[in-house]
Amino acid sequence: xxxxxxxxxxxxxxxxxxxxxxxxxxxxxxxxxxxxxxxxxxxxxxxxxxxxxxxxxxxxxxxxxxxxxxxxxxxxxxxxxxxxxxxxxxxxxxxxxxxxxxxxxxxxxxxxxxxxxxxxxxxxxxxxxxxxxxxxxxxxxxxxxxxxxxxxxxxxxxxxxxxxxxxxxxxxxxxxxxxxxxxxxxxxxxxxxxxxxxxxxxxxxxxxxxxxxxxxxxxxxxxxxxxxxxxxxxxxxxxxxxxxxxxxxxxxxxxxxxxxxxxxxxxxxxxxxxxxxxxxxxxxxxxxxxxxxxxxxxxxxxxxxxxxxxxxxxxxxxxxxxxxxxxxxxxx
Numbered sequence: 001x002x003x004x005x006x007x008x009x010x011x012x013x014x015x016x017x018x019x020x021x022x023x024x025x026x027x028x029x030x031x032x033x034x035x036x037x038x039x040x041x042x043x044x045x046x047x048x049x050x051x052x053x054x055x056x057x058x059x060x061x062x063x064x065x066x067x068x069x070x071x072x073x074x075x076x077x078x079x080x081x082x083x084x085x086x087x088x089x090x091x092x093x094x095x096x097x098x099x100x101x102x103x104x105x106x107x108x109x110x111x112x113x114x115x116x117x118x119x120x121x122x123x124x125x126x127x128x129x130x131x132x133x134x135x136x137x138x139x140x141x142x143x144x145x146x147x148x149x150x151x152x153x154x155x156x157x158x159x160x161x162x163x164x165x166x167x168x169x170x171x172x173x174x175x176x177x178x179x180x181x182x183x184x185x186x187x188x189x190x191x192x193x194x195x196x197x198x199x200x201x202x203x204x205x206x207x208x209x210x211x212x213x214x215x216x217x218x219x220x221x222x223x224x225x226x227x228x229x230x231x232x233x234x235x236x237x238x239x240x241x242x243x244x245x246x247x248x249x250x251x252x253x254x255x256x257x258x259x260x261x262x263x264x265x266x267x268x269x270x271x272x273x274x275x276x277x278x279x280x281x282x283x284x285x286x287x288x289x290x291x292x293x294x295x296x297x298x299x300x301x302x303x304x305x306x307x308x309x310x311x312x313x314x315x316x317x318x319x320x321x322x323x324x325x326x327x328x329x330x331x332x
Contacts, residue, residue, distance in 0.1 A: 051095060053144045054087035054276065054332040056154035061194060065315045066124040067283045069195045071265040077161040079135050081128035084142050086152065087276050087319075087332050089120040095146060101127050102141035121316040122279060137161075171204040181210045181236060187250040188257075191291045195284060199257040206231040208260055210253060214238050220252040222259040224271070232260055248297065251288035255281045273329040278322050279315075286313055 059068030060075070062083040075082065093116050100110040109127060117123055127140065137160035143153040177185050188200035202208050208231045219240040224232030234256040241249055258281040263271045289297050290311065298306040305318045323331075 049090045051090045051092065051146050051151070052088070053146070053152040054089070056084050056086045056142055056144075056152060058154075058156045059083045059085060062124045062126065063195055063283070063287075065283050065313055066122045067195060067280050067287075068124075070198050071261060072156070073265060073267060074156065075135075075158040077134075077137065077159050079158050080132055081126055082135065082140055082156065082158075083124060083126040084154070085122065085124045086144070087120075087122045088117070089331065091115055091117070091119055091146075093118065096148070098143075098145035098148075099125050100143040100145065102143065103136070104138045105141070108140070118316050121319040122276060168205070169207075171207055173204050176203050176207060177210045178212050178236075180212055180241065181249070181253070184236075184246055184250040184253055185210060187246065187288065187292060188254055191288075193287050193291050196254060196287055196291065199254050199261070199284060202257050202261055206260075206264065208257070209233040210236070212236050212238050212241055219244075220256045222256040222263070224260075224263055226271070229264060232263065234260065245294070245297075247289055247292045247294045250292075251285040254284040254288050258284045273326060274332050275319065275322050275326060275329055276332040278326055278329070279319055282318065282322070283313065283315075 057068060057071060058073075058075070059071045060079070060081070060083065061069035062085060063069065066085050068083065068085045093114075095115040097113045097115050098110060099113065101108040125142070127135075127142075129135070135158050137158050139155050139157050141153060141155045144151050173185070174182075185200060185203065188196045191197060203210060211233060213235045214237070216235050216237055219237055221235050222232055223235060224230060234253060236249060236252060240252070259277065262277050262280070286298065286302070286306075289295065295306070295308060295311070299308060305314050305321055306312075307314055
């Protein structure tokens, strides 16, 4: 039925007061239900926590503490091992986890695990042939499942051989390193730690300069052109250099060179702070102190995350400490 204006007016006049109250109450009830259904701040916000894996990054090697060695966006021909590093959060020991590798979108290898690495932190997995032979060129996919549900996946390519390679420029470390920092760099270059050797190699390989300066407000700083994949420079504070030991200066260089390799191997247009990146940088710094026998410095400054009985870092405790120290940074 179509109502005329006059009839509609008469109908309104005949509505009893109790009907108005009932209608108003119904309207308010509907509004309340809608607000509750969308989680209005008036009733308190509820943050959903669920088990998850963070972004997967790939590297040629990895340390026991899940720090990548020679991170890559693609693997060179002749690669024998693919390492994958990824953070995790809201996990519980005992959760069923499946790690599945695909090769060119077909099943390659998989394992089923019972999670035993704690609630949050960072971990790694790898794939290689038992006999150490080369991995075939192609696309390798890592798929991570929690409770049977796909939680995270990422692809990486092993490149096919090319006939001619462009020769890399030969750079002299003496041209790139401040003479007063050479000893600190040599601690990295001649260590028995693969990660530290690799970080030292960034200087001649990429042309990253190591310089002393009075113009930074921190112990060390990696400076680069935003949005560009240029090598950048590592600066060390003169004041820090004067006050600290060679091992501590070397550790700070390792810390900043870690940020350099993160920047140079990142897909991002811009580069910023994350808990994962800081974790890798601090672990590089700690490796210097452990490799040079300066556990006394670790005990003095980092006793909450260093276990003197095992000589190792409690990596999950370090992750939590960095969350507190870098609370404005995302986890990955």
